[in-house]
Amino acid sequence: MEEKTFRNYDAPDVSAAVKEHYRKMRKNQTYDYVQRMHKKYLTFDKPMDLWEAMRHLNSLIDVSDPDLDLPNVQHLIQSAEAIRADGRPDWMQLTGLIHDLGKIMFMWGNDEDGTSQAEQWGMVGDVFVVGCALPNTCVYPEFNELNADMKDERYNTPTGIYEEGCGLDNLELAWGHDEYLYQVLSNHKDNTLPEEAMVMIRYHSFYPWHTGGSYSELLNEKDKEYLQIIRDFNKYDLYTKSQKIYDLQEVMDYYRPIAEKYLGTGPIYW
Template sequence: MILFFFFDDIEAGIEERHKVATDENELKTSDGGFVAPHINSFGHNFRDYHVQSERQKGVEEFYRTNHINQTVRRMRQECGKMERVEMSIWECCELLNEYVDESDPDLDEPQIQHLLQTAEAIRKDYPDEDWLHLTALIHDLGKVLLHPAFGELPQWAMVGDTFPVGCAFDESIVDHKENPDNKNPAYNTKYGIYSEGCGLHNVLMSWGHDDYMCGAYMHLINEEDIENLKWLKIFNKFDLYSKSKVHIRVEKVKPYYLYLINKYFPAKLKWQCGS
């Protein structure tokens, strides 16, 4: 997510306390763990963008708008003007109870449910990796940028795909030919403004609640990215397949996640939107 915390060495502290295996085969799941369903909450295959429905029409139009408007400079310049907001992690989670992700063909529930469903599914399979439970809880917190307190950005600028800008668009990015950067010779070659193996930390991403990706653009990743992909592949299973119409009882699980937040984060964070 492109929200910056103004405190020191949080990531370093978490890494130091949790030197764990990153190979999925080395991480044993508990009995009765999470089982990925075959269909989503609407009775369709997950991530099926070809199903004919009113919601699907909205999803298609969302992605068209998203992919046309995400350019190298536009969103970075506009969002960098926002003021800081001081708020706790849990307060941000509660703000997401007001929003449904317009880009998601698999779920139309409030986003706080998605956070908790993902976290609780991971908690079943990896009960001893509390940092991973917390990762699931906060993984979509960038969507608070939809809220007036954080700038009230439109959904097309916040949710949906995250992809590199400044180099040629991958063919999997629909409607990319209408994006102005596609006609800019500085940005429309394979490497564009980057070099081979430069690492994702050096790559400018489309503006949104996420700031990471995998799959395409493998020519830009480095060794650190490859190592991180191991955990990302584990996480993706739960992020996608835990979506359900069955709600998590927020007040029941809240004490556990407040405990994790207090363990790893300060009571209040200063959030700022910027590049």
């Protein structure tokens, strides 16, 4: 597919479920909600092998994605294989393979939090900053007004609760699989992935920033480097989507040694 055919949320064939997902996400993802989710889910007390987690994503289809309706594990393999085909470093190949693995949250999530198979608004979709004004670069910006924080003077200005120029790493983003996996791997004692990989994992769904150009008041010099990293990764995350089906078991032989190199051989604590 040509690049312009991706992420067209106004296309006639985009399901009503996609739009409804973003309505719920924009309404419910407030600053207080994000704080509750951090406290609830960042407990790091559920050991699970990397490949077991990958297999569980065979059971999840990302309702926010207008481009692909395959189990999420297929998107991960497609991304990794494209990175591999381009001869990129092994750590980047692994990053492509695991970048959405935070969606494993659905295994212990629930409808109320938006972290289940049925209700995914707290787990998937483009993220935004909570604690400051929502920009019109969000998907379906007409839903911004549904967020209660936009009626709170603490949170409804361009900088909100943040210092100007504080940088991405000091912002609170909407809760989802990016932040979850980033925090899990940050807590994982055997993780030796380079900083670039962690940036790719943490910010790949932050479209209002890396594609929309928003939040300029909050960015710092380091974020310019982050932007180049994300744009490099994005072409593999977005433009590799297809209906090609892979067998996870078949690709594991290649990726297992890379995973052991950067993440060790023990379980990851979710």
